[in-house]
Amino acid sequence: SFIHPHPPFAVPNPWHKLYRAPLMPLPNVPPDSEALLTYINRLQSRYKYRDQGTDRNLLRCLKAYYYASISFVDAQIGRILATLEATGQLDRTVILFTSDHGELLGDYNAFGKRSMHDACARIPMLLSWPGRLAGGQVCNAPVSLVDVAPTLCAAAGTRIGSHALDGLDLASIAEGTARREAVFAQHAVIPPVAGARDLHDHPESRAALSTYMAVSRDWKYVYSATDHREFLFDRRSDPAETRNRAGLGLCREPLQALRAALVEELRAAGETGGLQPDGSWREFPRLALSPDPDAHLLVQDHPWADTRIPGYTNP
Numbered sequence: 001s002f003i004h005p006h007p008p009f010a011v012p013n014p015w016h017k018l019y020r021a022p023l024m025p026l027p028n029v030p031p032d033s034e035a036l037l038t039y040i041n042r043l044q045s046r047y048k049y050r051d052q053g054t055d056r057n058l059l060r061c062l063k064a065y066y067y068a069s070i071s072f073v074d075a076q077i078g079r080i081l082a083t084l085e086a087t088g089q090l091d092r093t094v095i096l097f098t099s100d101h102g103e104l105l106g107d108y109n110a111f112g113k114r115s116m117h118d119a120c121a122r123i124p125m126l127l128s129w130p131g132r133l134a135g136g137q138v139c140n141a142p143v144s145l146v147d148v149a150p151t152l153c154a155a156a157g158t159r160i161g162s163h164a165l166d167g168l169d170l171a172s173i174a175e176g177t178a179r180r181e182a183v184f185a186q187h188a189v190i191p192p193v194a195g196a197r198d199l200h201d202h203p204e205s206r207a208a209l210s211t212y213m214a215v216s217r218d219w220k221y222v223y224s225a226t227d228h229r230e231f232l233f234d235r236r237s238d239p240a241e242t243r244n245r246a247g248l249g250l251c252r253e254p255l256q257a258l259r260a261a262l263v264e265e266l267r268a269a270g271e272t273g274g275l276q277p278d279g280s281w282r283e284f285p286r287l288a289l290s291p292d293p294d295a296h297l298l299v300q301d302h303p304w305a306d307t308r309i310p311g312y313t314n315p
Helices: 039-047 056-086 145-156 170-175 203-208 249-269
Strands: 095-098 125-128 183-188 210-215 219-224 229-234
Touching: 095 145, 125 170, 145 170, 183 249, 203 210, 210 249, 219 249, 229 249
Parallel strands: none
Antiparallel strands: 095 125, 183 210, 210 219, 219 229
């Protein structure tokens, strides 16, 4: 695993010159971008010090360094693949490349990773399986990180017997022998203002701070519990996710279908803290940022961090 790309995107020389800031595209900021954000997005922009103005040159520089971080990782993976090939192991090695999240990088005038927009939630999923899958093929079926374990178990000829897995073998999805209509996600966050309650012990608290998602080939449904709002994006006609169709009567069918599929998935997993008995969303108190622009700024200190500097701080 590689730490980068991760803020502050501090790539080593000369990688920081691979992409030049003035040549970088500006972020995706639709006309109604403020209406496409959740409370969690606004909170994250605040504590990352990025909600008090926009510097376009800085935004281009962020993207240049982010791209450079990715290219640096690509080069290191290239070294691994070259070694596999040089040692005669490439043709008998299953390789699965993925990530945990992306970055907004100023899209929608927001920053960070805690978003269900594609900039954060749509991650790479590349699979090389010699002898089973032909190379260079593209599969547009929705897949998820829950598919990693069953895929590697299938490649190893084994299985996990202690519990049922949520995912599917990626190769079987690519071959068309396994099919599903949607994949799901839930993200819960503890804002600095909420203290350090253990969300695992408080399902309703976890639900109150959750953002949920269901994605099919054609549509994406998102529900933000902190805002009690639904979002629906048309993945075919609006891949940049510039308009929320949740309130449009013409899109009621895909909205209801994905909402129902998500509720069914949550019930099956026992994650029902955010649901009413009838399957509707439970409404929690709305959250809002403090009008004080210095409130909730992130300070990256931890109890285990040693902040003592000899000669500058007291022991």
